Amino acid sequence: MYDYHVVLDFEMNPVDKTNKDAFFKLRQEIIEIGAVKLNKDFKIIDRFDIYVKPEYNRQVDPDITRLTGIHSAMTKDADTFEKSLEKFVEWVGFERKTRIYSWSENDLLQLRKECTYKNVEFPVSFRRWLDFQKVFPRMMQFPYTQTHIALAEAVKYFNINVDSKKMHGALYDAEVTTALLIDFLNGNYKKTANYIKDLTQPKSMGNTIADLCGGAFADFYNSLQ
Numbered sequence: 235m236y237d238y239h240v241v242l243d244f245e246m247n248p249v250d251k252t253n254k255d256a257f258f259k260l261r262q263e264i265i266e267i268g269a270v271k272l273n274k275d276f277k278i279i280d281r282f283d284i285y286v287k288p289e290y291n292r293q294v295d296p297d298i299t300r301l302t303g304i305h306s307a308m309t310k311d312a313d314t315f316e317k318s319l320e321k322f323v324e325w326v327g328f329e330r331k332t333r334i335y336s337w338s339e340n341d342l343l344q345l346r347k348e349c350t351y352k353n354v355e356f357p358v359s360f361r362r363w364l365d366f367q368k369v370f371p372r373m374m375q376f377p378y379t380q381t382h383i384a385l386a387e388a389v390k391y392f393n394i395n396v397d398s399k400k401m402h403g404a405l406y407d408a409e410v411t412t413a414l415l416i417d418f419l420n421g422n423y424k425k426t427a428n429y430i431k432d433l434t435q436p437k438s439m440g441n442t443i444a445d446l447c448g449g450a451f452a453d454f455y456n457s458l459q
Contacts, residue, residue: 236362237331239276241415242269243407244341245302247309250291260351263288264344265309266302267322268404270412276419278412282325283405285312289352302402316354323357334363337385337411366415373418374427385410391426392417 245266249257269282285308288294294306313321326332336342342363349356370388371381385407389396394413400406417423 235331236333237274237329238327239272239333239335239415239419240269240326241272241335241366241408241412242267242341243336243404243411244268244344245298245304245402245404246344247288247291247294247298247304249288253290256290256351260290260347262344263290264315264318264348265294265298265312266304266404267318268406268408269322269326270405270408271326272412272416272419276416280325281405281409282322284318284321285309286315286318287312289314302404315348315352319349319354319357323359326357326359328359332359332362334360335366335411335415336363337365337407338367339365366411370414373423374430376430385414389414391430392423 244264245268246262247265248262249260251257263286265286265288267282267284267286270278271280271282273279285304287309292306294304294309299305312318326334342365345360346356348354367383367385367388368381371383374391376383386396386398386401389410392414394410396410397406401410
């Protein structure tokens with residue numbers, strides 16, 4: 235169904251409280267964009283990684299540095315959000331049959347908010363966007379009580395090794411998400427999902443995975459068939 239699949243991740247930095255309007259309306263800014271591009275055969279064909287200069291905080295917050303490894307020297311000479319996004323959009327390309335993926339909806343919400351606040355047009359090519367974190371529990375047929383799972387936990391079901399010291403780097407997180415996504419795109423997830431279903435759900439349940447999904451979830455499931 236799609237010719238290209240782009241998995242992205244953003245790292246963010248809080249807005250300085252002295253910028254009152256931006257602090258209350260924007261809260262944080264993207265300071266790194268990392269992404270991986272797959273072709274229609276689910277093969278990695280390219281990677282993208284760029285730092286972004288924050289406009290409403292001269293420094294990268296120390297807590298963000300501890301979490302991500304990004305410090306002020308990495309961003310002070312980087313391109314602005316508008317220019318960085320322009321480069322990213324060009325890298326993604328303008329093919330209509332491209333789907334964007336992220337782990338959680340926070341990336342999409344941040345991008346929309348930042349585009350609005352900074353008067354930057356939201357990329358048309360990003361409209362086919364799927365929150366893989368939201369889809370994952372339903373595709374895996376987890377109990378309804380388990381609707382939110384961290385990426386580091388999700389990959390354990392597929393024996394994907396991660397380096398905890400590299401987590402929260404935009405490109406690395408995108409690569410880990412990609413490794414997990416490929417198992418879904420090529421159908422390898424089904425064996426694990428069925429095993430979990432047998433362990434957690436009564437045998438009398440007749441729902442298929444598609445029955446448990448709706449809207450974008452059903453669309454994602456059907457695109458795998």
